[in-house]
Amino acid sequence: MRYLEEFRDADLSLGIASSIKKLATRKWTIMEVCGGQTHTIVSHGLDDLCGPSIDLVHGPGCPVCVTPVATIDEAIAMACLPGVIFCTFGDVIRVPGTDSDLLSARGGGADVRTVYSPLDALEIAKMNPSRQVVFFAVGFETTAPANALAALRAVERGVENFSLLSAMVLVVPAMQALCRSPDNRVQGFLAAGHVCTVTGTAEYEPLAEEHRVPIVVTGFEPVDILSGLHMCVESLEGGKADVRIQYSRTVRPGGNPSARDLMDRAFVRVDREWRGMGIIGASGLDLAPGLASVDARSRFVLAPRESRENTGCISGRILRGNGRPTDCPHFGTLCTPERPLGATMVSSEGACAAYHRYRLHEGEDMP
Amino acid sequence: MCLAVPGRVIEVTCDEPFERTGRVDFGGVVKSVDLTCVPEAGMGDYVIVHVGMALAVLDESEAESVLDALRELHSVMGGEGR
Amino acid sequence: MKKHAAASCGLARALYTNVVMAHGGGGRLMHRLIDDVFLGAFGKPDAPPHDGALLDAGNGRIAFTTDSYVVQPLFFPGGDIGTLAVNGTVNDLAMCGARPRWLSAGFIIEEGLAVDSLERIAQSMASAARAASVSLVTGDTKVVERGKGDGVFINTAGIGILEHDLFISPLSVRVGDAVILSGDVGRHGMAIMASREGLSFESSIRSDCAELATCVLDLLGRGIHVHCMRDLTRGGLATSLVEIAEASRTRISIDESQVEVERDVASACEILGLSPMYVANEGRFVAIVPPDQADRALDVMHGHPVCERATLAGVVEDGHSPVVILRSRLGTRRVLDMLSGEQLPRIC
Numbered sequence: 025m026r027y028l029e030e031f032r033d034a035d036l037s038l039g040i041a042s043s044i045k046k047l048a049t050r051k052w053t054i055m056e057v058c059g060g061q062t063h064t065i066v067s068h069g070l071d072d073l074c075g076p077s078i079d080l081v082h083g084p085g086c087p088v089c090v091t092p093v094a095t096i097d098e099a100i101a102m103a104c105l106p107g108v109i110f111c112t113f114g115d116v117i118r119v120p121g122t123d124s125d126l127l128s129a130r131g132g133g134a135d136v137r138t139v140y141s142p143l144d145a146l147e148i149a150k151m152n153p154s155r156q157v158v159f160f161a162v163g164f165e166t167t168a169p170a171n172a173l174a175a176l177r178a179v180e181r182g183v184e185n186f187s188l189l190s191a192m193v194l195v196v197p198a199m200q201a202l203c204r205s206p207d208n209r210v211q212g213f214l215a216a217g218h219v220c221t222v223t224g225t226a227e228y229e230p231l232a233e234e235h236r237v238p239i240v241v242t243g244f245e246p247v248d249i250l251s252g253l254h255m256c257v258e259s260l261e262g263g264k265a266d267v268r269i270q271y272s273r274t275v276r277p278g279g280n281p282s283a284r285d286l287m288d289r290a291f292v293r294v295d296r297e298w299r300g301m302g303i304i305g306a307s308g309l310d311l312a313p314g315l316a317s318v319d320a321r322s323r324f325v326l327a328p329r330e331s332r333e334n335t336g337c338i339s340g341r342i343l344r345g346n347g348r349p350t351d352c353p354h355f356g357t358l359c360t361p362e363r364p365l366g367a368t369m370v371s372s373e374g375a376c377a378a379y380h381r382y383r384l385h386e387g388e389d390m391p
Numbered sequence: 392m393c394l395a396v397p398g399r400v401i402e403v404t405c406d407e408p409f410e411r412t413g414r415v416d417f418g419g420v421v422k423s424v425d426l427t428c429v430p431e432a433g434m435g436d437y438v439i440v441h442v443g444m445a446l447a448v449l450d451e452s453e454a455e456s457v458l459d460a461l462r463e464l465h466s467v468m469g470g471e472g473r
Numbered sequence: 474m475k476k477h478a479a480a481s482c483g484l485a486r487a488l489y490t491n492v493v494m495a496h497g498g499g500g501r502l503m504h505r506l507i508d509d510v511f512l513g514a515f516g517k518p519d520a521p522p523h524d525g526a527l528l529d530a531g532n533g534r535i536a537f538t539t540d541s542y543v544v545q546p547l548f549f550p551g552g553d554i555g556t557l558a559v560n561g562t563v564n565d566l567a568m569c570g571a572r573p574r575w576l577s578a579g580f581i582i583e584e585g586l587a588v589d590s591l592e593r594i595a596q597s598m599a600s601a602a603r604a605a606s607v608s609l610v611t612g613d614t615k616v617v618e619r620g621k622g623d624g625v626f627i628n629t630a631g632i633g634i635l636e637h638d639l640f641i642s643p644l645s646v647r648v649g650d651a652v653i654l655s656g657d658v659g660r661h662g663m664a665i666m667a668s669r670e671g672l673s674f675e676s677s678i679r680s681d682c683a684e685l686a687t688c689v690l691d692l693l694g695r696g697i698h699v700h701c702m703r704d705l706t707r708g709g710l711a712t713s714l715v716e717i718a719e720a721s722r723t724r725i726s727i728d729e730s731q732v733e734v735e736r737d738v739a740s741a742c743e744i745l746g747l748s749p750m751y752v753a754n755e756g757r758f759v760a761i762v763p764p765d766q767a768d769r770a771l772d773v774m775h776g777h778p779v780c781e782r783a784t785l786a787g788v789v790e791d792g793h794s795p796v797v798i799l800r801s802r803l804g805t806r807r808v809l810d811m812l813s814g815e816q817l818p819r820i821c
Contacts, residue, residue, distance in 0.1 A: 118814065
């Protein structure tokens with residue numbers, strides 16, 4: 025595919041990796057914030073290519089991983105309501121709640137359907153006027169415009185059987201919380217390229233300045249990530265705390281105003297709990313009061329539930345960049361992709377799943 | 392997160408202010424895409440699409456110049472790096 | 474109910490356009506359905522229909538396999554549930570190194586399925602059977618109430634004859650063996666995806682559903698000492714390789730640049746966030762052969778349309794424990810494991 029293949033070029037990737045090794049004069053800890061970036065790094069072994077001076081840490085860039093247990097339980101409860109068609113992205117379907125997950129709920133008879141787009145869920149609602157269709161709106165700012173459009177269109181067109189269950193989160197408040205944490209050791213960031221396609225880079229300037237961290241808005245292919253790393257190391261070596269755009273073919277400093285307009289019309293900022301990180305202020309999006317009619321939380325009354333986090337899971341530390349999957353005593357034993365204890369093992373973008381899938385277990389020789 | 396892929400607009404199928412849709416060619420696979428957030432996108436433009444929604448028009452000349460600059464800056468000498 | 478008349482071609486169709494419960498009742502209606510739809514497609518048996526088929530298998534070893542087919546949609550670009558039902562079982566026999574000879578076919582039909590659809594499926598099966606030189610010799614028909622089936626479920630069991638003395642099994646795999654991949658991957662799964670609700674896209678992707686027996690028998694006939702074979706089905710190339718590695722307790726190394734993915738298939742995978750390594754195939758296999766026979770094996774395979782793009786994809790290595798390693802285009806290596814469940818489209 026055009027504009028993907030060129031950014032996967034092996035020779036160019038190896039050339040950039042080589043430059044990074046020459047450029048770094050000391051060890052630098054850099055966090056990449058996006059699950060898609062984690063996926064590329066781990067599946068192509070990019071961290072190995074950069075050499076020992078780059079300590080690449082995987083941040084909370086997986087909206088699925090950070091969805092709290094209580095919200096998953098809420099989703100399962102809604103899916104189990106009689107007559108409901110519960111639409112969700114594929115990523116969420118095996119994330120563990122307190123006792124169950126959406127896949128098991130489907131096995132138990134709930135009508136849970138994976139969709140490619142929130143707009144497809146809206147179509148399902150139009151085609152099934154006698155059923156309630158709930159769309160599980162997870163995601164970062166990248167997904168928020170599509171979620172907004174689905175909600176706005178449902179109201180405009182009178183699709184009365186459609187509603188949204190919001191679990192949307194915002195990236196910058198989480199990065200802020202991370203930087204303010206006393207055990208933070210991240211010195212530079214690769215920011216999420218597709219999030220910034222929507223938001224632009226304005227919010228990153230105060231973050232970079234306050235915490236003296238360079239931030240490079242980076243894409244998702246090997247050349248993008250290595251180039252982003254190179255730019256970050258350049259800034260670190262030069263003592264600069266600047267905001268730069270590596271993913272310039274797609275990201276503009278002003279982002280996408282039309283997309284943000286949709287979000288402003290449909291959503292309001294709220295405090296949100298992040299799995300493993302606690303409550304972060306103004307870090308989530310819920311439906312605006314004017315769209316209460318399509319808010320699943322207003323439409324349905326659910327039985328009271330008690331939600332419990334699995335205390336053995338260290339995904340919180342991993343999401344903050346303070347632990348590796350291999351630090352966890354349950355990694356690969358009690359906690360596997362087949363029987364995950366926490367979201368970072370279930371979601372294919374989760375650090376634990378990525379490690380389990382791509383890296384050998386302790387005791388094995390590295391390939 | 393945020394799996395988004397580039398594709399080329401081959402047809403604008405609806406062009407109202409709050410509803411813009413088109414057919415986008417992703418390397419031989421064509422899908423219907425919502426273009427509401429890219430009012431400036433036209434036939435032949437490349438757009439970045441996430442969950443059925445175009446979020447930006449890809450700047451092709453920027454892509455080319457970035458690649459050129461990278462190739463020049465990080466050229467591999469002989470078999471170094473492998 | 475129309476008056477009884479002598480059974481004639483198409484009478485079942487003339488009476489009912491859709492399958493009804495009575496078609497499973499064991500009476501005249503069922504016999505008419507079988508005569509018209511199934512025997513009409515597969516051919517009348519040599520002997521009068523009985524509870525089972527009597528077959529002359531000679532004195533050799535027999536291979537025996539069974540599989541059930543539940544695909545949705547029933548008809549997809551490049552095939553249908555009938556083609557799958559025949560080729561899938563033929564291929565399982567071929568993977569044992571057997572010459573497929575006879576198949577049974579059991580149908581569980583949902584009340585309401587159009588008789589036309591059933592005919593199309595039966596014709597596909599007959600056509601696939603002819604291409605693979607197998608006979609459909611026995612079968613069964615049941616009808617379940619509307620809502621209790623998915624159009625139709627088909628089970629096929631197959632018998633094949635081994636015409637050689639090789640022990641084709643994961644236990645025969647040796648360090649140093651060559652791993653040959655018969656062609657490009659991911660077509661079947663993406664052809665199915667393209668037709669699924671909510672994921673629809675326009676593409677020319679066609680399932681790779683095909684019989685592999687002709688090519689395999691040619692390999693064996695020309696003296697290739699195949700150690701192990703596995704056809705790639707659900708779970709894709711990665712899953713089949715891991716299965717072999719675990720069963721043979723070896724380490725298998727695969728070169729990503731030798732795994733071909735057709736452009737359309739690759740694009741469809743990109744959009745949905747799927748890895749072609751895990752996408753279903755129905756006409757591809759891996760063959761593990763002694764290293765000194767790899768070139769010859771490839772030559773033979775290139776002479777068959779279904780394997781004309783076969784590549785030397787990897788090698789069996791020495792290692793502590795069973796694992797599949799993928800060497801990327803960047804030269805880095807990573808573990809390729811099975812997925813825990815189905816691969817689903819992702820946003821993340």
